[in-house]
Each structure stands twice: as structure tokens, then as C-alpha cells.
Amino acid sequence: MQREAAVTPAIRKVVIVGGGTAGWMAAALIAKVIGAQVSIELVESDEIGIIGVGEATIPPIQHVNAVLGIDEAEFLRETRATIKLAIRFENWGRIGESYYHSFGTPGRNLAFCSFHHFWNRARRAGMDVDYWDFDLNTLCAREGKFAKIQGGDPTWDLPYAYHFDSGLYGQYLRRYSEARGVVRTEGLVEQVRRDGESGAVTALTLRDGTEIAGDLFIDCSGARGLLIQRELNVGYEDWGHWLPCDRAMAVPSARFAATAPYTRAIAHTAGWQWRIPLQHRNGNGLVYSSRHLSDDAAAATLLGNLDGEPLDQPRIIPFRTGRARRQWDRNVVAVGLSSGFLEPLESTSIYLIQSAIVRLLHLFPHAGIDPRAVAEYNRQSQIEYETVRDFIILHYHATARDDSGFWRDLRGMAVPERLAAKIALFRANGYLSQDPLDIFMEPSWVQVLMGQGIVPADHHPLADGTVDAELAAQLRELAALKREPVPGMPLHDAFLKAFGGLA
Ligand code: FAD
Numbered sequence: 001m002q003r004e005a006a007v008t009p010a011i012r013k014v015v016i017v018g019g020g021t022a023g024w025m026a027a028a029l030i031a032k033v034i035g036a037q038v039s040i041e042l043v044e045s046d047e048i049g050i051i052g053v054g055e056a057t058i059p060p061i062q063h064v065n066a067v068l069g070i071d072e073a074e075f076l077r078e079t080r081a082t083i084k085l086a087i088r089f090e091n092w093g094r095i096g097e098s099y100y101h102s103f104g105t106p107g108r109n110l111a112f113c114s115f116h117h118f119w120n121r122a123r124r125a126g127m128d129v130d131y132w133d134f135d136l137n138t139l140c141a142r143e144g145k146f147a148k149i150q151g152g153d154p155t156w157d158l159p160y161a162y163h164f165d166s167g168l169y170g171q172y173l174r175r176y177s178e179a180r181g182v183v184r185t186e187g188l189v190e191q192v193r194r195d196g197e198s199g200a201v202t203a204l205t206l207r208d209g210t211e212i213a214g215d216l217f218i219d220c221s222g223a224r225g226l227l228i229q230r231e232l233n234v235g236y237e238d239w240g241h242w243l244p245c246d247r248a249m250a251v252p253s254a255r256f257a258a259t260a261p262y263t264r265a266i267a268h269t270a271g272w273q274w275r276i277p278l279q280h281r282n283g284n285g286l287v288y289s290s291r292h293l294s295d296d297a298a299a300a301t302l303l304g305n306l307d308g309e310p311l312d313q314p315r316i317i318p319f320r321t322g323r324a325r326r327q328w329d330r331n332v333v334a335v336g337l338s339s340g341f342l343e344p345l346e347s348t349s350i351y352l353i354q355s356a357i358v359r360l361l362h363l364f365p366h367a368g369i370d371p372r373a374v375a376e377y378n379r380q381s382q383i384e385y386e387t388v389r390d391f392i393i394l395h396y397h398a399t400a401r402d403d404s405g406f407w408r409d410l411r412g413m414a415v416p417e418r419l420a421a422k423i424a425l426f427r428a429n430g431y432l433s434q435d436p437l438d439i440f441m442e443p444s445w446v447q448v449l450m451g452q453g454i455v456p457a458d459h460h461p462l463a464d465g466t467v468d469a470e471l472a473a474q475l476r477e478l479a480a481l482k483r484e485p486v487p488g489m490p491l492h493d494a495f496l497k498a499f500g501g502l503a
Contacts, residue, residue, distance in 0.1 A: 008198065008369045009215060010367050012215055013216075014041075014217075014218065015041050015212055016042040016043070016220055017042075017219055017221045017226055018042075019044030019184070019220075020222060021350060022220035022353045024174050025354065026218050026353075027042050027182045028173045029064065029067065030361070031180040032069075033067070040182045041182070041212060042184050042185070043184075043185045043189060044184070047188055048222075051166075051222055051337065052166060053285065053344075055276045055278065058347055058351050059103050059161045064354055070176075073499055073500060075162075078168060079165055079172055080278050080280045081162040082162065082278055082492065082496060083492060085140055085141045085158070086100040086104075086263075087101045087264070087346070087347070089448075091266060091268070091401075092267045092272075093398070093401075093451065093453045094400045099452075101447045102135050102447065105155075105443045107135075107482075113463060114430075115134065116446050117459040117462070118459075118471065118475070119475075120459040120463070127471075127472055129475055131447075133482070134478060134479055137158060139482060140158065140261065140489065141262045144259075144491055145486060145490065147490060149485060152485060156485055160261075163283070185210070187208060188207045189206060190206060192205075192226075192227065194231070200331040200369075201214075201231065201330070217331060218332075218333050219338045221338050222337045223319065223320075227334075228326075229324065232329045234325050234329050235325040237322045238320060238321070239321045239322045240320065242321075242389070242413070243321045243392060243396070244289040245343055246318060246319060247288055247289075247290050247317065247318050247319065248285050248316070248343075249286045249314045250283070250285035251284050251285070251306070251315070253307075253310050254311060255281050255282055256282065256308060258491070259279070265345060267401070271292075279496065279500070287345070293406075295316060299314050321341055321343065321389075323341075323382070323385045328360075328377045348439065359380055360377070384438075387435050387438035387439065388438075390419040390422070391439075391440050393415050393416065393419055394419060394452070396410040396411075397411060398423070399452060418435075421433065423454060426454060427456060429459070430458065432445055432446065
């Protein structure tokens with residue numbers, strides 16, 4: 001078979017610029033998976049440091065740990081991590097209301113017919129049924145409980161993720177990577193050398209004059225996008241018209257006596273506040289729109305809603321929502337904040353890092369860069385970013401809130417076409433269009449749609465297979481089955497003490 005010419009030579013050396021979560025995740029995964037074929041050097045600047053937020057994850061982080069062969073108890077101990085079963089959204093649909101977007105699958109799906117259709121039929125028949133009573137993650141989150149379930153009923157699936165200290169996580173992955181041959185160089189990249197013909201990056205020059213040459217460069221330099229933007233200037237697609245929040249204010253606070261196994265996302269008048277429980281402290285922050293709220297008002301909102309002593313001064317982090325127009329350009333791949341930014345409402349950034357590295361490993365240009373692989377990488381990255389963007393817009397748009405200009409604007413705005421079509425289909429009959437590259441599957445979309453007041457007008461005909469009394473009995477039985485393991489489970493803190501090193 002004839003081979004298409006590649007635009008660069010075979011990849012023997014990978015250079016990673018940046019030692020935040022993106023840089024060290026890239027180093028660890030590449031070293032583990034293809035470390036025997038390539039050498040890896042990571043350059044980071046202590047002077048610049050890392051963004052140091054980014055503490056809530058989603059369940060696919062378990063795959064990273066599994067691929068790396070990380071021991072879970074050690075991981076929990078080293079990163080002062082806690083368990084995350086869900087996000088509790090407060091004041092989103094209406095002030096005073098809340099719901100969980102859990103990682104679980106409520107009820108039990110039948111072929112062709114998801115559980116929410118049965119629930120909806122029951123609701124439409126006048127039965128008093130709470131959709132979330134059928135979700136084991138939510139049942140555990142409500143009671144602050146967690147255990148690793150082995151065996152039992154197949155519906156006792158309890159998917160979970162972690163909250164961790166992002167600084168400790170980076171250090172943990174650094175030790176892991178260096179033990180597997182990754183070379184770390186401390187220094188500030190000041191100049192970039194390019195090939196005159198292809199425009200590919202050939203070497204980085206540090207402030208002290210050191211040259212770092214490479215074949216493939218992974219730009220993990222954070223929001224500055226040192227290679228992908230400042231050098232290659234690929235352009236940025238700005239989504240601020242859909243997601244107007246452009247700043248975060250973050251502050252750690254003293255930990256609570258009882259550690260919740262979920263993140264809280266509390267909506268305020270012009271943004272929302274996160275609360276992330278760790279073993280040694282809580283992470284807090286307010287994400288807000290500077291057009292609607294001043295920094296002083298943001299500080300008052302954040303500090304007035306902490307429930308624990310602040311451990312530092314609040315820190316402002318400006319951001320710009322959107323994505324790099326090409327996340328792979330020539331021999332530079334942008335991973336992490338250099339590839340784009342979506343506010344942390346659904347804790348997606350660390351997953352997007354993971355997914356970018358996995359995609360790069362799938363399409364790894366070992367024999368030289370093939371433009372078709374680059375195009376495929378960029379196509380997948382774009383869809384992935386856009387589907388997350390749509391999911392986040394949904395939270396702001398599907399609301400009955402009209403207590404501020406912020407909410408009135410977002411409620412009334414025109415949303416991306418794909419999202420508008422998705423909402424309309426679900427609203428009519430509970431059906432969901434699912435993009436294969438969407439991180440969030442049907443149970444996630446259904447929980448957020450219904451949690452924020454969009455309940456389908458109709459249900460699938462398969463849910464009509466029983467008379468009302470029989471359906472009511474089946475639902476009672478299913479709710480009891482889902483609840484069955486909960487009373488025997490330890491509290492989250494007891495689990496962490498026994499398994500995760502909590503003192
Ligand atoms: P950074 O941490 O900024 O690292 C950049 C690295 O590049 C540093 O090591 C720096 O020294 C180096 N560097 C830069 N320029 C140079 C240079 N010239 N020479 C040498 N080195 C250089 N994500 C989640 O998944 N969950 C969350 O809950 C979450 N919360 C967030 C809250 C906020 C307010 C923000 C802003 C983000 C949040 N994120 C979250 C996103 C998450 O923080 C990032 O995705 C993650 O930390 C990765 O950052 P990074 O490694 O790309 O960049």
C-alpha cells in the first residue's frame with residue numbers, strides 16, 4: 001500500500017510546555033502508553049506557576065488512574081481527595097429549588113425506552129413520584145454516604161469521581177512521570193524557533209539560553225496559549241455571547257465536620273458559586289459576569305456565603321469562554337486551558353484534557369504528521385467542546401428565574417441551533433438526540449432538563465404497557481430496590497478514614 005508523505009519526520013521526542021494539570025497528565029499518560037518509543041521533556045516555569053484551581057472531576061478520571069495503574073487509596077491520600085457522586089444545583093430553575101445531577105442512571109432502562117418515560121407516565125397519571133428517588137447516587141448524596149459496591153443488583157451501580165487538590169495532583173503525577181523517564185526542566189520559554197518552510201516548531205529557547213528541540217510540541221501553557229496562539233496564532237472562537245460569565249473569584253475555606261460526597265453549584269443573581277469539599281479544606285469560588293456584577297459585589301457574595309472561615313484572600317481569575325480554532329496545528333497540539341475555556345459548572349476541563357491526550361494517543365503521528373489525522377483530531381475536538389458548551393448553556397437558559405437582568409438575558413437568548421432542537425424534541429415527547437462525541441449521555445441531559453423544569457409533554461408508548469396500579473407497584477418496588485444498599489453504607493467521612501487517609 002502506498003503511504004502518503006507526512007509533513008514532518010518521525011516523532012522521537014515530545015516536548016510539553018507547562019506543568020499544570022494538563023502538562024503532567026499529558027506527561028504521565030504519554031510516558032505510560034508510548035514512553036518506550038518516544039522521549040519526553042516537560043518545561044515549566046516556577047515563576048509563572050499554575051492556575052491552581054480545578055478540583056472537581058467526572059467519572060472518566062477513573063480510566064486515567066486505571067491506565068496509569070494508580071492505587072486508589074494512595075491517590076486519595078496523596079491528593080487529599082474526596083468522593084464525588086453528583087453536583088447539587090441550587091437556585092437554578094427557581095430560587096429555593098435544587099436538584100442533583102448525579103453520575104448515576106435513575107431507575108432501570110428497558111430496550112428502546114428509558115426510565116424517565118415510565119416516570120413521566122406515572123406523573124401524568126397523577127402519581128406522586130420523585131424521579132431522583134430512583135437514583136442510587138442521589139440517595140447516597142442526600143445522606144452523605146459512600147461505599148464501593150461489589151455485587152448485588154445490577155442497578156446498584158454507583159459511578160463516582162473525585163474532588164482533589166489540584167496542586168497535589170500535579171505533584172503526584174510529576175513523581176509518577178519522572179519515575180518513568182520524563183525529564184523536567186525548570187525555566188521560562190522566551191523564544192520559539194520554527195522551520196522556515198513548514199512553519200513547524202523546532203525548538204524552544206529558555207531565558208537562560210537553554211535550547212529544547214523536539215518533534216512534537218504539546219502546548220499546556222495555560223490560557224496564554226504560548227505556542228498555539230502567541231506563536232501559531234490559530235485564532236479563538238469566542239462564546240461570550242452565550243456564556244457571559246468572564247471572571248471567577250476563588251477562596252479556600254476551613255473544612256466542615258462532615259464532608260459532602262458532592263459538589264455544590266449555587267446560582268446567585270449574576271453567576272454561581274462552587275463549593276468543593278476536600279479532606280483538608282473546602283474550595284470555593286464565584287463565577288460571574290463582570291458586565292452584571294462588580295468585583296466588590298462578587299467578593300461580598302462569595303464571602304457572605306462560605307459557611308466556614310476563609311483561609312486566604314479571594315483571588316480573581318479572568319477568563320474568556322471559547323476555544324482555539326484549531327487545537328492541533330502543524331506539530332503543536334494544545335491541551336488544557338490553551339485549547340479553550342468552559343466555565344467549571346459541570347467540571348469538564350480536566351476531562352477535556354484527558355480526552356485530548358487520549359485522542360492524540362489514538363492518532364499518534366509516530367511516522368510523521370499526517371494532515372488527515374490532524375483534521376480528524378480537530379473535528380472531534382470541536383464537536384466535543386461544542387456539546388459541552390451546549391450542556392452548560394442549558395443550565396442558564398432553562399430557568400424560570402427573572403430576578404435580575406443576568407437571568408432575564410440568558411433565559412430569553414437564542415441558543416445554538418443544535419441545543420434548541422434538542423430541547424424542543426425532549427419537551428415534546430422525552431426523546432433525546434445524542435451526539436456520539438458528547439461527554440454527557442442521556443441520564444445527564446434528562447436530569448438537568450427535568451431538574452430545571454423541562455418536563456416532556458408526552459411519553460414513549462412502551463411505558464403504557466401496564467395499568468396504573470401495576471405501574472405504581474412496580475415503581476414502589478424499584479424505589480425500594482434502589483434504596484436497599486443505602487442504610488448499610490458508611491458515611492463518606494468514615495469511608496475516607498478507613499480507605500483514604502482522612503485523619
Ligand atoms: P495552568 O495550570 O495555567 O498551567 C500552565 C503551565 O504552563 C504552568 O506550569 C506554567 O508555569 C507554564 N508556562 C506558561 N508559560 C510558560 C513559559 N513561557 N515558559 C515555561 N512555562 C510556561 N476544571 C475541572 O475539571 N474541574 C473544576 O472544578 C475546575 N474548576 C475551575 C475553576 C476556575 C475558576 C478555572 C479558571 C478553571 C477551572 N477548571 C476546572 C479548569 C482547570 O483549572 C484547568 O483545566 C486545569 O487546571 C489545567 O490547567 P493547565 O494545565 O492547562 O494550565
